[in-house]
Amino acid sequence: MNVSQKTQPKDPKQELWGLIYGAFGVMIFSLTLPATRMALTGLDPVFVGLGRAVVAACLSIVLLVATKQTIPSWRFFPNFIVVASGGIIGFPLLSSLAMRDASASYGAVIIGLMPLATALFGVWRGGERANWQFWLCAIAGSGLVMTFALTSGTGNISFADVALLGSVITASFSYAEGTVLARTFGSWQVICWSLVIVLPCLLPIVLHHAPASVSAISREAWLGFCYVSLFSMFIGFFSWYRGLFLGGIAKIGQLQLIQPFLTILASSFLLQEPLTFSTIGFASGVIVCVALGRQSCNR
Secondary structure (H helix, E strand, O other), X not given: OOOOOOOOOOOHHHHHHHHHHHHHHHHHHHOHHHHHHHHOOOXXXXXXXXXXXXXXXXXXXXXXXXXXXXXXXXXXXXXXXXXXXXXXXXXXXXXXXXXXXXXXXXXXXXHOOHHHHHHHHHHHHOOOOOOHHHHHHHHHHHHHHHHHHHHHOOOOOOHHHHHHHHHHHHHHHHHHHHHHHHHHHOHHHHHHHXXXXXXXXXXXXXXXXXXXXXXXXOHHHHXXXXXXXXXXXXXXXXXXXXXXXXXXXXXXXXXXXXXXXXXXXXXXXXXXXXXXXXXXXXXXXXXXXXXXXXHHHOO
């Protein structure tokens, strides 16, 4: 996740708060895949993927009205739709579909490419420059993910692999587009308006896939759904963007590198998924590629 506001920390205390907010945001996002797996124990993947956006959109309406935000001009609506198509529709829906068959720790390795993919789209969409080291890291990271996908499953690319890679691509493009809009509206406003704009389209789909009986769904499934709706789709973004604003993009952005490890640990603790050397090793390799790629892109 990126934001265009490049405010430098005014003092060590402000930088510390930026670190705290940023770390809290990463912790929230790291539990998204395990919580999605929990929700899928009793709920339809389409309902889990898109229903969270409906809940977050309702909260966004309350916040936008309470803070008296001005409705964006119609000429910006296509940009908001692009943001929504990736971060609000593409990533949640595709990752939910993938989590039917793949483990959360498996997904953490592939989704670990997202910071690098976001930087790549930033080069294209935002007009940023990238040197040869960045492209080398991008190729190496992608190669590691493909190798992991081929060696950890049946030896073939599965639907879950395609869905996870699709979620990375759509979300990364969404975040890159969001940085452009944030220059005009501010970061959290972009998220809220994107949610509200697509709400009329999502609501009938979510209602169609909603469970016939609320009481028939397990408490675990509802707990997972509530988490991805309230925290992953709403509170997490606010904490993350606040951290970037207070602590600086370059410094706080590096906290994303620990997210795959946190997801793997959370999956082991919450879902009893096995911790394997292969998963940890490939996750480490992807994180190194992401770190080197982002560093070379920032030079």
